[in-house]
Amino acid sequence: GNFFASFLLGWSITTVSGVCAYPFDTLRRRMMLTSGHQNKYYSAMHAFREIVGQEGFLALFRGVTANMLLGMAGAGVLAGYDQLNRISSRQSHCNET
Numbered sequence: 860g861n862f863f864a865s866f867l868l869g870w871s872i873t874t875v876s877g878v879c880a881y882p883f884d885t886l887r888r889r890m891m892l893t894s895g896h897q898n899k900y901y902s903a904m905h906a907f908r909e910i911v912g913q914e915g916f917l918a919l920f921r922g923v924t925a926n927m928l929l930g931m932a933g934a935g936v937l938a939g940y941d942q943l944n945r946i947s948s949r950q951s952h953c954n955e956t
Contacts (some may be wrong), residue, residue: 862942869934877926882919886910 886906893899900906910918 862938865941866934866938869937870931873930873933874927877930878920878923881923881926885919885921 886903889910890900890903890906900909907919
């Protein structure tokens with residue numbers, strides 16, 4: 860029933876999953892951005908090799924901190940919903956007795 864614990868759990872889960880999925884999202888975005896250009900990526904593996912080779916491995920995680928902040932907002936919404944659900948269930952239970 861602790862809002863803060865629920866928030867931290869939600870934020871940690873969204874952060875870990877977001878960081879794990881972020882390189883794939885970076886590859887997808889880069890492939891879309893170069894689709895109309897003469898020098899484009901031919902596959903996800905080609906894009907991965909080119910990005911890591913030219914810019915380094917950390918280029919796949921560029922912008923992940925903004926994604927983590929969005930996860931904070933999402934965790935706040937989920938924890939708030941959970942808290943409101945607990946309050947409303949207590950209210951309905953008190954009204955029944």
